Amino acid sequence: MVFPATRQQDLGLCILFFRECGVIDREQLDYGLMLLERDVNCLLRTRNVQFRSEWNVLAKMDKLLMHVIEGDVHRLGMQLERKK
Secondary structure, three states: OOOOOHHHHHHHHHHHHHHHOOOOOHHHHHHHHHHHHHHHHHHHHHOOOOOOOOOOHHHHHHHHHHHHHHHHHHHHHHHHHHHO
8 A cells, every 4th residue: 555645745744834833842843753653653563554664654644544444344344243
């Protein structure tokens, strides 16, 4: 699965906006992004979701979300079959 480059651009624009508006300084932003990336990577690994390390954090979060949604749909289908 390939994720579009626009997501990387969207992430960059969002970060640029916060930095230039003075909402958050560079160190806080870098630290928060590092923690977010670690958390997402940990969730992907614990749920055995395949991903590429070169993907940006938004692409990884999208992959994780799709895995959760598809898993819930699959589990719901199995529960409905058991009730029959």
